Amino acid sequence: MSFYHEPVLLGEVMGFWLNEIPGEYTDCTMGGGGHSHYALQKLSPGSVLHGFDRDAQAIDYARQRLKPAAGVDLHIHHLPFSELSQVLKPQSQNGILYDLGVSSRQLDDKSRGFSFSTETPLDLRMDQNASLDAQEWLFNSSSEELSNALYRNSDMRSSRRLARNILAEIDPNTEVLPEHIRRALLKTYPRQSRDINSLLARVFQAVRMEVNGEIYEIEVSLRYAVQALKPGGVLCAISYHSVEDRAVKKTAAEFLQACVCPPRLPICQCGGSHRLLKKLVNKPLLPTSEEVARNPRARSAKLRVYQRL
Template sequence: MKIAEYHSPVLFDECMQALILDPKGTYADCTLGGGGHSEGILTHLAPEGRLHSFDRDPEAIAYATKRLEGFKDQVTFHPVPFAELGHEVGPASLDGVLYDLGISSHQVDDDARGFTFQGSNPVDLRMDSRSDFSAQEWLRTNSLDDMARAFKENADLDRAYKLSANIQSVISDLKTPILPVHLRAATEKTYPDRIRDLNSILARIFQAIRMEVNGEMEQIRVSMRSAVEALKKGGRLVVISYHSVEDRTVKLVCSEFERTCLCPPQSPVCMCGGHHQKLKKVLRKPGLPTAEEIARNPRARSAKLRVYERV
């Protein structure tokens, strides 16, 4: 498979510039994917520089291991969820941590992975296909309330309860795996007045289920808190997000570490010493892809880059 077919890295130059301040340093790429950003980091490093690359998808690890063969003395692969970062690297050991959140083009494009509403294979949505909890289990075992909450919170879908009820009615007697057409039928029934928007609604439904199946927001929260502890002073935290719930989670976690004072808001005077700040913003506003990048790689269109520095 050609490299660009697996995945084209987004905001590549901007990430390299923001992340690598010391070419002899040690870095972590928490979302290896096809290895585009990892390869960029390794290319910028001096021979003493080191990289830890994480991905929970064994296909990504296998593909990128081959791609990065020439750098094998400098890169260590971690085939685990990035929430494990704190167990895999020591405190104050990293000069930069990169997250390029979400899924790779390969995961969406390979119909057998069951990530796309346009596919013909069972809806799956597991980043790690060895996990025993796929979208099939999520759809079959959830209560109506939990399903509706996921559609509302993860994808801001209106009629979330009606949609959940329609999905449950379509799949309740199904003896075969749930296919994209079954979710399409429930979506058509829920939004008969929005048939022209159906594909974008389905994309949001799939995104909402994917976020639940992979515990995505909890992974971000746990991992980014560990990343703050794993960074050396002056080290960089560089994050690309692709939708508003991801971006909000990134901002919320980082805001915990931007505060100097940890006293409760009702406290009339500071009792904590006021020296708790661990992160400061490097970019006041998020970095966005250029029109030229979006034309070349439409998957970059919703990307937002946030950069923080460990203080």
């Protein structure tokens, strides 16, 4: 089978996410179906794989291409993963996987407006049916909102100046193109013209995260995923940049401590029974240099793994 997205950290993910026990497993980000394809071959008969994606193209692709082995059921859901609770029952799952961010298909398909290497209008919606695309988001944003997004999602220096320069370049009566953002970047950082592509990538990332509510999605979804796991069930999350990784780490940390009382309280008043997760790996797992050489998009991947107590 050929993928439109090469699955990242495949061996590591398969080793933790799946086990020999027949049961329910979930891929929250099916994308090109890379991880799901291998799961469908590896799961024991009697198992069910739930696959989620908010992108209609990914869902069509999965429906046509993914073929479960005998005795394994595949249920595909065109939903954002913040809505896992519509489908997954509490304490029903043996393993849940997140492979966050965008797929190679979304990046490479010029009509999707994710790429800054062609002069197509900024879109950046993972779900093509969502009402707000990147252009609308920019037209509706104040300078302060844009500046906060640039700082929060991409650690951009001089984010206020950059936000003002971006808003000065765009006009609601014409399309927003990468060249408008490029011009604003050159005005803000005149000495960094050699880094223009990496700066552009960071602006695109910051706007994409707002358009798709990415941090909200991660927080809401992970909180429910912890409830949806059976005791002993495993949660795997691959992130691709520090803001995404921080969201995974912070949300999981809510379930790593027994006591969640404020530190100033001398005696625990919360009951001390909040611990629902333990870490299965202390430091996140990274791709090998061979994997990065084969698939450069894996270079920033970090896999965190937790087990439900």
